[in-house]
Every structure is written in structure tokens, then in C-alpha cells.
Amino acid sequence: MSGEVILYGDMMSQPTRCIVWFCKLNKIPLKFENIQLSKGVQRTKEYKAKMPLGKVPLIEHNGFLLYERYLGATFNVAEPWWSGDLKRRAIIDQYLDWHHGGTRIAAQMIFAKVMAPAQGINVSGDQLKTSIGKLEFALDTLEKVWLKNDEFLTGAKPSVADLSAxxxxxxxxxxxxxxxxxxxKLEKWYRSMSKVEHFQEVTAVFQKVSALFREKNRSKLIIEITTIKHWYIIRVISNRTKTEKAS
Ligand SMILES: N[C@@H](CCC(=O)N[C@@H](CS)C(=O)NCC(=O)O)C(=O)O
Structure with missing residues (x-):
């Protein structure tokens, strides 16, 4: 492959992590441009000139711009993460199509419990209940449909579908x-996927922020997160004992 592949993303974003992981597994070198979502960089005029939806990820290769995570076809990646076999590819697509209205419901929960409180947005108990209901349904579908017969979502081998999920x-x-x-089944599958090469490095930033967030919730730890390039700088400002129960 000739020409540099640039990924505009944020390692706190699920599809960004998926692309970085996919590229590492398939030895596609990437130049990473950090678009810090918490700072609203995705909404700047400069970024929207390239990505009018104002979202990450965005992939750029020799002037070709791709908004989604579907790199496999673009770079002719083969088994197991993508496939040259049309039927297997259709099965991978079948999951990815469901993914956006299914597994991606997890993001609604994160909005309700993490992002909305941070931005002072009120999420009602009913909204939360609806999100939990949809999430439970999606998790049951993963267990009972996608993992019913095989160890991975699209068959006996993992694919980009599993990375996404x-x-x-x-x-x-x-x-x-x-x-x-x-x-x-979901638990066994998740444990297998967390042993896939590069899992630790691709998820390191997220794991660190996630651990601090959990600690903050339990102890009212006040932290400030900034980034330089794609490195997260986490500063503990103060640590008070929490008096009320985490909701
Ligand atoms: N459709 C994209 C996801 C696009 C998307 O929802 N990105 C989120 C981060 S995971 C985003 O950029 N949010 C920022 C915003 O909406 O301001 C994919 O699944 O690959």
C-alpha cells in the first residue's frame, strides 16, 4: 500500500480504538491525529471541512476520506479480520449492520451515566430505564443469537465484528x-477477545481513564484530563471522602 494512512480520532472513542486495533493486527501503519472530543475539536471549522458530520473516526488516505470503520475492503485485508470470501464478508456485514442499533446502545448508557452528569444534562429515570432495557436486550441478543453456535460473532474465527463489539x-x-x-457465552467470548494481540496497548488509555472514573465515583476524587498528542495527562486535583452513595 502506498501513501500514508491518517486516522483522526480519540482513544476514548470506541470506533477509533477498533480501527487502531484492526490496523495493528493487519500491519497497516497509521499516523494518528488526536481530535479531542471533550474539547470539542470535532466541531471546529477546520475539522468539519474534512469531516462534515463532526465525528470521529475519520480516515484519510491519498485524499480518500472514509467516515466509518470499514477499512477492510479499502485495503484488501484478508482473513481472519476481514474476508475475501463473499459469504463470510456478508456475514461480517450482517453483524456490523446490527451493531449500530444493537451493541452500540452501550453508548447511551455512558451518555446517561458519564457524559450527561459531566455536562449538567438531566437524564430522567424513565430515559435511563429505557436505555437499560435496550442494552439488556442487545446483550441477550449477543448471547443468544450472535454467539449461539460459534465462539465468535461471525464464526469460528474472530473478525472486525468482534473488534467493534x-x-x-x-x-x-x-x-x-x-x-x-x-x-x-458472552463472558467466554470477551475473555478470548481480551487475549487478542494488541488489546492491552489499544485499550490502555481507556483503561486508565475508566479506572480513575470509577475511583472518582467512589471517593469523589477530582481529576482533570487533558491531552498532548494522543497521550492523556491525568491530574489529581483533590481527594475528598465521599459522603453520599454513588448513583
Ligand atoms: N459512525 C461511526 C461513529 C461516529 C461517532 O458516533 N463518533 C462519536 C465518538 S464514538 C463522536 O465523534 N462523537 C462526538 C460528537 O458527537 O460530538 C462509527 O461507528 O464508526
């Missing part, structure tokens, strides 16, 4: 949401 579900660690209760 793991990157999404890991967010729920932040709010200590138990996704595995009564879901043994």
Missing part, C-alpha cells in the same frame, strides 16, 4: 455494569 462493550466497565450475569 469488544471496543463498544468495554465502555460499560466505567460504570461497573455487569454484562456477564447469566451470559456465559
Amino acid at each position: 469488544v471496543c463498544e462493550l468495554m465502555q460499560l466497565e466505567m460504570i461497573e455494569y455487569d454484562i456477564f450475569k447469566n451470559r456465559p
Whole structure:
């Protein structure tokens, strides 16, 4: 492949992590441009000139711009993460199509429990209940449909579908949401995926922020997160004992 591949993203974003992981596994070198979502960089005029939706990820290769995570076809990546076999590719697409209205519901929970409180947005108890209901349904669908016959979502081998799903579900660690209760297949699958090469390095930033967030929730630790390039600088400002129960 000739020409540099640039990924505009934020390692706190699920699809960004998925692309970084996919590229590492398939030895596609990437230049990473940090678009810090918490600072609103995605909404700046300069960024929107390239990505009018104002979202990450964005992939740029020799002037070709791609808004989604579907790099496999672009770079002709082969098994197991993508496939040259049309039927297997259709099965991968079938999951990815469902993913956006299914597994991606996890993001609604993170909005309700992490982002909305940070931005002073009120999420009603009813809204929260609806999100929990949809999430539980999605998790049951993963257990009972996608993992019904095979160890991975699209067959006996993992694919970009599994990378996408793991990157999404890991967010729920932040709010200590138990996704595995009564879901043994999901748990086995998640454990297998967390042993896939590069998992630790791709999720390191997220894991660190997630651990601090959990600690903050338990102890009212006040932290400030800034980034330089794609490194997160986390500063503990003060540590007070929490008096009320975490909600
Ligand atoms: N459709 C994209 C996801 C786009 C998306 O929702 N990105 C989020 C971060 S995960 C974003 O940029 N949010 C910032 C905003 O909406 O301001 C994919 O699944 O690959």
C-alpha cells in the first residue's frame, strides 16, 4: 500500500480504538491525529471541512476520506479480520449492520451515566430505564443469537465484528455494569477477545481513564484530563471522602 494512512480520532472513542486495533493486527501503519472530543475539536471549522458530520473516526488516505470503520475492503485485508470470501464478508456485514442499533446502545448508557452528569444534562429515570432495557436486550441478543453456535460473532474465527463489539462493550466497565450475569457465552467470548494481540496497548488509555472514573465515583476524587498528542495527562486535583452513595 502506498501513501500514508491518517486516522483522526480519540482513544476514548470506541470506533477509533477498533480501527487502531484492526490496523495493528493487519500491519497497516497509521499516523494518528488526536481530535479531542471533550474539547470539542470535532466541531471546529477546520475539522468539519474534512469531516462534515463532526465525528470521529475519520480516515484519510491519498485524499480518500472514509467516515466509518470499514477499512477492510479499502485495503484488501484478508482473513481472519476481514474476508475475501463473499459469504463470510456478508456475514461480517450482517453483524456490523446490527451493531449500530444493537451493541452500540452501550453508548447511551455512558451518555446517561458519564457524559450527561459531566455536562449538567438531566437524564430522567424513565430515559435511563429505557436505555437499560435496550442494552439488556442487545446483550441477550449477543448471547443468544450472535454467539449461539460459534465462539465468535461471525464464526469460528474472530473478525472486525468482534473488534467493534469488544471496543463498544468495554465502555460499560466505567460504570461497573455487569454484562456477564447469566451470559456465559458472552463472558467466554470477551475473555478470548481480551487475549487478542494488541488489546492491552489499544485499550490502555481507556483503561486508565475508566479506572480513575470509577475511583472518582467512589471517593469523589477530582481529576482533570487533558491531552498532548494522543497521550492523556491525568491530574489529581483533590481527594475528598465521599459522603453520599454513588448513583
Ligand atoms: N459512525 C461511526 C461513529 C461516529 C461517532 O458516533 N463518533 C462519536 C465518538 S464514538 C463522536 O465523534 N462523537 C462526538 C460528537 O458527537 O460530538 C462509527 O461507528 O464508526
